[in-house]
Amino acid sequence: xxxxxxxxxxxxxxxxxxxxxxxxxxxxxxxxxxxxxxxxxxxxxxxxxxxxxxxxxxxxxxxxxxxxxxxxxxxxxxxxxxxxxxxxxxxxxxxxxxxxxxxxxxxxxxxxxxxxxxxxxxxxxxxxxxxxxxxxxxxxxxx
Amino acid sequence: xxxxxxxxxxxxxxxxxxxxxxxxxxxxxxxxxxxxxxxxxxxxxxxxxxxxxxxxxxxxxxxxxxxxxxxxxxxxxxxxxxxxxxxxxxxxxxxxxxxxxxxxxxxxxxxxxxxxxxxxxxxxxxxxxxxxxxxxxxxxxxx
DNA sequence: CGGTGAGCTTGAGTACACTCCAGCTCAAGC
DNA sequence: GCTTGAGCTGGAGTGTACTCAAGCTCACCG
Numbered sequence: 001x002x003x004x005x006x007x008x009x010x011x012x013x014x015x016x017x018x019x020x021x022x023x024x025x026x027x028x029x030x031x032x033x034x035x036x037x038x039x040x041x042x043x044x045x046x047x048x049x050x051x052x053x054x055x056x057x058x059x060x061x062x063x064x065x066x067x068x069x070x071x072x073x074x075x076x077x078x079x080x081x082x083x084x085x086x087x088x089x090x091x092x093x094x095x096x097x098x099x100x101x102x103x104x105x106x107x108x109x110x111x112x113x114x115x116x117x118x119x120x121x122x123x124x125x126x127x128x129x130x131x132x133x134x135x136x137x138x139x140x141x142x143x
Numbered sequence: 144x145x146x147x148x149x150x151x152x153x154x155x156x157x158x159x160x161x162x163x164x165x166x167x168x169x170x171x172x173x174x175x176x177x178x179x180x181x182x183x184x185x186x187x188x189x190x191x192x193x194x195x196x197x198x199x200x201x202x203x204x205x206x207x208x209x210x211x212x213x214x215x216x217x218x219x220x221x222x223x224x225x226x227x228x229x230x231x232x233x234x235x236x237x238x239x240x241x242x243x244x245x246x247x248x249x250x251x252x253x254x255x256x257x258x259x260x261x262x263x264x265x266x267x268x269x270x271x272x273x274x275x276x277x278x279x280x281x282x283x284x285x286x
Numbered sequence: 287c288g289g290t291g292a293g294c295t296t297g298a299g300t301a302c303a304c305t306c307c308a309g310c311t312c313a314a315g316c
Numbered sequence: 317g318c319t320t321g322a323g324c325t326g327g328a329g330t331g332t333a334c335t336c337a338a339g340c341t342c343a344c345c346g
Contacts, residue, residue: 109207
């Protein structure tokens, strides 16, 4: 199914994920990967495409504000194998709620920024910029 | 226009904004407020509703991942008065881009979580949970 | 066979954003 | 008049998530 390249060095994983090699080693120490990365010649880490995919999920979780301990917790559940799917589901549901909240917050912020940008563009266009602080600047909040 | 309460203590501002008094003092030190907070009897900070509004904007910016130095920069432009509206606009436009990116990322993450939740709910409903890791777990990434 | 480059480990250092402590001042209540 | 509570200052401490340093091993290249 897959093309080739079953094995990846830490440098290649860094390149693919955008994480630094430092961070990859750090994540391994932190138990963020569902299994210890096997070592090849000279003790070098040997990653596989699976690991890159997993890391991309983790990156996504991180981007949504999931702290490393929570990711580790999820990882541990997966590592423990089947039998705890309820728990995994609960964890995901909880996280979904937090992400949805964050999404709402960020959206609200974007609205605010757009509103402010509109005011600045408007006033700059007609040269009434001097009144921005006492007039327009406060508008987004109070109204 | 406003009801009453033209003056607020740091404790009241903390209550209204959800920030701690520590954070409020910290933000002042960091130059996050557009003017030094005046002091009343016994050197106590005297805030006004304006400040609460400004802080709420800052909280919004923070929630969208704007670092404190960037907020300070914006604050400084506002503090400097009129004449730098182009710069403020540029700053806002730049920040909007970052926020939009973050929004896309968080949305993508929410999709991923929803996808995973769907898989777990599905499999739990029909008792095929044992195959999740080798089957469903990787699906959200590879497909 | 010496240098370069990628990787290894342990452990320390950094950046950011708070968070708290010690020791102080007031004002009000009992 | 003493305690309590809210606030003050300067500076130290904390938690999170990296990030880097020192000193090492290999494999490869000229």
